[in-house]
Amino acid sequence: MKKWSLFALPLVLFVSLAVFLYQGLFSDPRSRPSSVVDTPLPPMDLPDLMFPEQRYSVTDFEGKVTLLNVWGVWCVTCAIELPYLTELRQQGVNIVGLYYDQDVDPDFGQKTLAEIQQEVRLKLNQLGNPYQYNIFDTYRDYSLDLGVTGAPETFVIDKTGHIRMHHIGDVNPRVWEHKIGPMYQRLLQE
Template identity: 55%
Template sequence: MRKLMFYVPLVLFLTLALFLLSGLFSNPMERESVTTNKPLPAFSLPDLMQPAQRWQPEQLRGETFLLNVWGTWCPTCNAELSYMTELKQQGVKIIGLYYVLPVDPLLGESFDLTMLQADVSNKLQQRGNPYQFNILDADRSLSLDLGVSGAPETFIVDSNGIVREHHIGDINPQVWRNKLAPLYQKWRQQDGSQ
């Protein structure tokens, strides 16, 4: 019985230590996505700049594109805008999913669409506008359904509306060249064969 009292805590300690040690050497940018190889979740969300226009997954089909989750409040998002604008000029289709920070009415905060539109317009004029259009995810429902943990995050969506890749972090020349461009080109080539 004494040996058992000694070994049980030791085994529990070693198990916990191995679990924590594995986390030390894992890359948080390479976590498994819940949406990869699944259709875009169902949604009906307004266009950020033209709220009367609503977007649904069916309207986005037909061509492979990048769905970029971003916000003007996000410094990394702002840094990637100019490079993504270059990608747009090279023919890469990019759709923005604007990730709205939560507002707290108890603190006197309220969502102001007009102010947000002006802020987005100013930011895109300063840094470049890589987007075909921006979907407004005011309550972050689509972001949550996609498994977004913050911004920026980018999804490669094929012409059938299937999410093929989920990248956490910014898009820069190295990430594009080494990770995203080969996958994007693969799915673009398949667009032509359909």
């Protein structure tokens, strides 16, 4: 009896530890539950990137399902997903950009709005324009309210202006087919 437990106890401990650590090998350290899912969009009062006199609030999201795509021209992965997002727009998906700039330091501004607009126009001409419009997150406060950690990230907003999905990373055919697409279709039915 004693001999048996001396052998079995370490074995059980070892196996459970090994299983636990083995799972860790394949888990993505960056994936973690978002804390903004199933909450309403935070209050918004931000200008359009191209036409700053036009301002947006959360009521602009009501009545339609929207992909809110956080991006910037400086972001490499965003450039990769732009052509695919453009394809999705052609299929009728409603995509709105939340643009933020890296070089605009709110405390020591360096870049002018005209320069940013020029960069964006160039990029969208080159790779395709998936956006109905771009909201300019001037001080990057709004991305902070959304729990954005970096670009690109995509939020699925339902017809009542609630965030229903927070996707970190690029949108590609695989992600669309298995993750975002089904949610988008379901929300259209709601």
